Amino acid sequence: MWFVVCSALQKAALILTTPIYARLLTQTQFGEYKVFQSWVEVTLILTTLDIFYSGYNVGLEKYREDRKMYTSAMHGLSIALTSFWCLIGMPFAEYMGPLMRISPTQFRLLLVYMYVFPIYQFWSSRKKYEYQYKMLVVVTGMTTLLSIAFGTVAAIISENKSDWLIFVRVAVEGVIAIPLLVTSVRGIKSLYNKFYWKNALKFNIPLMPHYLSAMILNHSDVLMIDIICGKAYAGMYSLVYSIAIVITVVQNAVSSAIVPWMYKKLRTQDFKGMRKITTGVIGAMALLNISLILLAPEAVAVMGPPEYAEAVYIVPPIAFGVFLTMIYTLFSHVEFFYHNNRFAATASFIAALSNIVLNYIFLGKFGYMAAGYTTFISYFLLMILHWRGLIRCTRKNDASWRDVFDAKNISLMIGGFAVCAFAIMETYRFNLLRYGLMLSILALIVVNRKRISLFVNQFTHTDERTDETSTVRPK
Numbered sequence: 001m002w003f004v005v006c007s008a009l010q011k012a013a014l015i016l017t018t019p020i021y022a023r024l025l026t027q028t029q030f031g032e033y034k035v036f037q038s039w040v041e042v043t044l045i046l047t048t049l050d051i052f053y054s055g056y057n058v059g060l061e062k063y064r065e066d067r068k069m070y071t072s073a074m075h076g077l078s079i080a081l082t083s084f085w086c087l088i089g090m091p092f093a094e095y096m097g098p099l100m101r102i103s104p105t106q107f108r109l110l111l112v113y114m115y116v117f118p119i120y121q122f123w124s125s126r127k128k129y130e131y132q133y134k135m136l137v138v139v140t141g142m143t144t145l146l147s148i149a150f151g152t153v154a155a156i157i158s159e160n161k162s163d164w165l166i167f168v169r170v171a172v173e174g175v176i177a178i179p180l181l182v183t184s185v186r187g188i189k190s191l192y193n194k195f196y197w198k199n200a201l202k203f204n205i206p207l208m209p210h211y212l213s214a215m216i217l218n219h220s221d222v223l224m225i226d227i228i229c230g231k232a233y234a235g236m237y238s239l240v241y242s243i244a245i246v247i248t249v250v251q252n253a254v255s256s257a258i259v260p261w262m263y264k265k266l267r268t269q270d271f272k273g274m275r276k277i278t279t280g281v282i283g284a285m286a287l288l289n290i291s292l293i294l295l296a297p298e299a300v301a302v303m304g305p306p307e308y309a310e311a312v313y314i315v316p317p318i319a320f321g322v323f324l325t326m327i328y329t330l331f332s333h334v335e336f337f338y339h340n341n342r343f344a345a346t347a348s349f350i351a352a353l354s355n356i357v358l359n360y361i362f363l364g365k366f367g368y369m370a371a372g373y374t375t376f377i378s379y380f381l382l383m384i385l386h387w388r389g390l391i392r393c394t395r396k397n398d399a400s401w402r403d404v405f406d407a408k409n410i411s412l413m414i415g416g417f418a419v420c421a422f423a424i425m426e427t428y429r430f431n432l433l434r435y436g437l438m439l440s441i442l443a444l445i446v447v448n449r450k451r452i453s454l455f456v457n458q459f460t461h462t463d464e465r466t467d468e469t470s471t472v473r474p475k
Helices: 001-012 012-024 027-048 052-060 066-100 102-129 134-158 163-187 195-228 231-268 274-294 296-303 306-337 341-366 369-397 405-424 431-447 451-458
Strands: none
Touching: 001 195, 012 027, 012 134, 012 231, 012 296, 027 066, 027 102, 027 195, 052 066, 052 102, 052 163, 052 231, 052 306, 052 405, 066 102, 066 195, 102 134, 102 231, 102 431, 134 163, 134 195, 134 341, 163 451, 195 231, 195 369, 231 274, 231 306, 231 369, 274 296, 274 306, 274 369, 296 306, 306 369, 306 405, 341 451, 369 451, 431 451
16 A cells, blocks of 8 residues: 555656646646656657566566666666667757757756656665565655645746746756665666666567557647647646546556566466456446546646636546556556567557547547547557457466456446446536535445455565565576
């Protein structure tokens, strides 16, 4: 549960500052800031190969007796890759910035941030994997508070608000990242390790299309709305998407917490109870997303001024897409464990391409709200493709995906979610009815709080001393 809190704090600054920035900035300025945030995710993949995500988690398990050296090597590889792209990109900032519809200054800050972000990700991932939550809570909370405080001041006093907001983000996280890097590599003579670098590149390069496609799927909406409809509408869509990030943060935190448990279960072929856990996790996330849809009008009113109110009607399809993300992410954990990287990349590419095509067709005809529905359709396609990949990779490894996931219950939850999501949208004019439904969900959670606590403890208190298999180490 502590890791859920920590992961939630990681993006708390983004969530908490949205209502502040939406009121201090014009819609165009707010849209410009959100466009930059979208480019961060895409650029991280191109510059660092996202080695701090699935590949690093797999390495922590595979080289669990040599985590210090392995982590230091991954820091070195990330710094080397970023430096390569900085040498290429910095001289052309005046050209690349306008091409990406951001300022040259923002482009330079974007490249600098590529050094900063991976440091925290490596450090926090290892802390989560080793169940060391105390320092993680302190560092995450401090980063969040400083980002909110300095960002708000910058938004109030500066004229070029979007540039200064971005600078504050890079500066605050950069200052905190330096001691994290020092503690991570202390005692290691070199950040270069041929064995670890080679294996990391071998694992992550085939995943680049997957990661890039996933980021395009997540952020092409904002970028294409910016191009087709304008930055003001990109800002409106981003504000609603920021509401969904509240759920995404929780889902990512749960996903991160369950990864070590899943990998240990798969490695030891101890499938007992896995179906029950994965079904429970998916059911909990369905309930969470339904709650978001119920509270959408109030959430939009809190996050932005009245001119953003019309965007409430894209919350249901966005929340549906977020829910489907949790399902295919759980599928992909199994795929990555069995090194089914190429299929994951193909699936993500197909879904991303479909999203771009659908946005191109419908944004011009129906406006920015169409993006919520095109994204939901693309996520549904991606879930189906990952389901197929899950079946294939478990069959090749003499395992059964049915030991891990309950297809019938998952299908019923998806169908039930669809009916509830779009039915609730029709109740936005009847507040008493919505509040009654919300209280019913809250009462259900309170009544079952002990069961929920016991359920969470099943995979968040895994004992690392059960590791009995040998560890592959470099010669």
